[in-house]
Amino acid sequence: MPDKVPIPQDIADEAAHWFAERDSGLLTDEAALADWLAADPRHAQAFAEMEGLWGDLGGITVPATLRASLPVQRTPSHANDNPRRWRLAAVAASIALVAFGAAQDWPMRLRADAVTAIGERRSMALPDGSQVVLNTHSAVAFAYRADRRVVRLLRGEAAFTVAPDARRPFTVEANGGSTTALGTRFVIREDGAQTRVSVTQHRVKVAYAASGSAPVMLSEGRSLTYGPGRRWGVQQAINSGDADAWTQGQIVFENQPLAEVVAELGRYRPGYIRVIGGDLGQRRVSGVFSIDDPVGAVARLQHSLGLRSMQITSRFILIFA
Secondary structure, X not given: OOOOOOOOHHHHHHHHHHHHHHHHOOOOOHHHHHHHHHHOHXXXXXXXXXHHHXXXXXXXXXXXXXXXXXXXXXXOOOOOOXXXXXXXXXXXXXXXXXXXXXXXXXXXXXXXXXXXXXXXXXXXXXXXXXXEEXXXXXXXXXXXXXXXXXXXXXXXXXXXXXXXXXXXXXXXXXXOEEEEEOOOEEEEEEXXXXXXXXXXXXXXXXXXXXXXXXXXXXXXXXXXXXXXXXXXXXXXXXXXXXXOHHHHOEEEEEEEEHHHHHXXXXXOOOOEEEEOOHHXXXXXXXXXXXXXXXXXXXXXXXXXXXXXXXXXXXXXXXXXX
């Protein structure tokens, strides 16, 4: 029997949202759920695993006292909103996400030499003098040999500062590609099947076998993304300081859509946070925020843009106009 496909965090979040809506009675469009399930085999897998976990948990009945006391921030409410049902949906989504995350993470911990939890950053000194900083919810495995130094990025994002050793090249493998340091500092991030390489000092050589083309030299202040459906070798200019600002506990946005900003901040906290409304999600945002307080950063965004939110504990936040 083939192994199950690993479920990316964004799909797990969506599955939890769909499951919570259906389980709490909020789902009004069964066809939309059916379309989502059919759109990608991983959707159906994630939803099925969510159902299985929920069944293992016995459905978890939320006590009446908790339903009555959960803090809900709403300004102002809409006539057709049902706070009690939203509270139940939020509790279901939070529990499902926690259970799903725990079930998904133990196989990764068996494969990895270093792992970070959601919201955690970790700096490591390697035996050769190189430095690795892992970002939130990331994992790496090391394969040092006599003739080469190999690091496998299994999940998430990492910044590498490489100690020079001409006899043993330093290579990071991720999603079928490889990035070899040429006396340098660089950042690699996985987003599902896509991988972004950003160089903050000197140069790297990036190879991607599926491209069928020669490796690309990537210089300081440049980035490229490889993966299925992407044209190989397309480079973009970056601000080197912004690319690894997260290593210092900050995240920088410059004229980016609000939905992308909120989703990025959401990487640093467990739970569910989304912008409701496609037009609202396209509003442009610039700023520097602390990733150690993502909920506070969202509150700043909400205040500066004159938005409203519904918040149920710190794990379930919906932002709307």
